[in-house]
Amino acid sequence: MFKRQCWQTLERQLAWNPAVLLLGPRQVGKTTLARAVAAARPGTVFLDLERESDRARLAAPELFFAQHRDQLVVLDEVQFVPDLFNHLRPEIDADRRPGRFLLLGSAAGDVLRQRAESLAGRIGHVELTPLLAAEVPAVAADLGALQQLWQRGGFPLSVTATSDAQSYAWRSDFIQTLLQRDLRSWGVNVAADTLHRFWRMLAHLQGQIFNASQIGQSLGGAAHTTATRYLGTLVDAMVVRRLEPLLPNIGKRLVKSPKVYVRDSGLVHALLGIADIDALQGHPVAGASWEGFVIEQVAALMPADATLSFYRTAAGTELDAVVERGSRRIGIEVKFSSAPKPTRGFWQALEDLGVEQAYVVAPVAEPYPLARNVEVIPVTQLTPQRLGG
Numbered sequence: 001m002f003k004r005q006c007w008q009t010l011e012r013q014l015a016w017n018p019a020v021l022l023l024g025p026r027q028v029g030k031t032t033l034a035r036a037v038a039a040a041r042p043g044t045v046f047l048d049l050e051r052e053s054d055r056a057r058l059a060a061p062e063l064f065f066a067q068h069r070d071q072l073v074v075l076d077e078v079q080f081v082p083d084l085f086n087h088l089r090p091e092i093d094a095d096r097r098p099g100r101f102l103l104l105g106s107a108a109g110d111v112l113r114q115r116a117e118s119l120a121g122r123i124g125h126v127e128l129t130p131l132l133a134a135e136v137p138a139v140a141a142d143l144g145a146l147q148q149l150w151q152r153g154g155f156p157l158s159v160t161a162t163s164d165a166q167s168y169a170w171r172s173d174f175i176q177t178l179l180q181r182d183l184r185s186w187g188v189n190v191a192a193d194t195l196h197r198f199w200r201m202l203a204h205l206q207g208q209i210f211n212a213s214q215i216g217q218s219l220g221g222a223a224h225t226t227a228t229r230y231l232g233t234l235v236d237a238m239v240v241r242r243l244e245p246l247l248p249n250i251g252k253r254l255v256k257s258p259k260v261y262v263r264d265s266g267l268v269h270a271l272l273g274i275a276d277i278d279a280l281q282g283h284p285v286a287g288a289s290w291e292g293f294v295i296e297q298v299a300a301l302m303p304a305d306a307t308l309s310f311y312r313t314a315a316g317t318e319l320d321a322v323v324e325r326g327s328r329r330i331g332i333e334v335k336f337s338s339a340p341k342p343t344r345g346f347w348q349a350l351e352d353l354g355v356e357q358a359y360v361v362a363p364v365a366e367p368y369p370l371a372r373n374v375e376v377i378p379v380t381q382l383t384p385q386r387l388g389g
Helices: 007-016 030-039 050-056 063-065 083-094 108-119 138-142 145-153 166-186 192-204 211-218 223-237 263-273 275-280 286-301 344-351
Strands: 019-025 045-048 072-077 099-105 123-129 240-243 261-262 306-312 320-323 328-334 357-361 367-369 372-375
Touching: 007 030, 007 123, 019 030, 030 045, 030 072, 030 099, 045 050, 050 072, 083 099, 083 108, 083 344, 138 145, 145 166, 145 263, 145 275, 145 286, 145 372, 166 263, 192 211, 192 223, 192 261, 192 263, 211 223, 211 240, 223 240, 240 286, 240 306, 261 263, 261 286, 263 275, 286 306, 286 320, 286 328, 306 344, 320 344, 328 344
Parallel strands: 019 099, 019 123, 045 072, 072 099, 328 357, 357 372
Antiparallel strands: 240 261, 306 320, 320 328, 367 372
């Protein structure tokens, strides 16, 4: 089992809150992490709500919860019981002891967050992402291991596959299962082939501005609202990131549309038919794939109360990512080069935004300064402390 960085966050949340919602895409390791947490709490009750037999045990939720008030109750795949949160609220109010419920949600992230709003003040939120570079021990000392993680992506079964071919087959099966079974079970009524085409388009457009009208036309003349709805579906499934622009009041024309990323680099490669590192190194998407890989590390490691955005003007001044926490801004530029040279637009962006500290993240072995408060670093040295934590 990999030691997940959010483990301590999850434990802290359980120590503070009666309930904690652990969100993440399918097969990312939520159940494994929850069982490890439960192992330290004898008597934990574990229900998988995807199984009809376990859902039947919740036929009378008020009685079930009251019966297990002195135990941690882990409820896996909570999206299969839509009214669960309505039953949890009165039970938590009857006994607000911390660490009573651990809820696992595999997708429909925004939907589950909205449902959890009924538990405001009673529930904490933790997101489990695909494996980060810092969570794979071999990556810290081996550039080849980093390349493999980038190429295979961070889903544990893809990372630990015995060969690139097995990893690629697993990711291809994951994509088909999500589209043909999981999304349908969550109430998404869009043909799997249509969503597959749309998802492949997003992989081709990795890290680019989302133009709903243009993508709709490529889908056979679909309305821009349809393309936007498809995007929302994959964002809710936590397999696509919609990165919003930073819009400071600086008197310049700014790009106001979001950028989009397929969140796991291994899924980018599977969607585009890139089966191994040799094929990836020579592919046009390599630079954008590396950018998305780094952006996901930043999103996972930055403080929970920080916001992530990008900055771009109509004249081309750009910063790949901006982490904001209070009045502090940290800039992130991603370069797929062992000798990165930021453009003039990067330096102008730092000036426009008054960035306190900036990092150029590149496939380099060691960090080194580039200018005052600007440092080139390897992705393995992205840390919560560097990102404002």
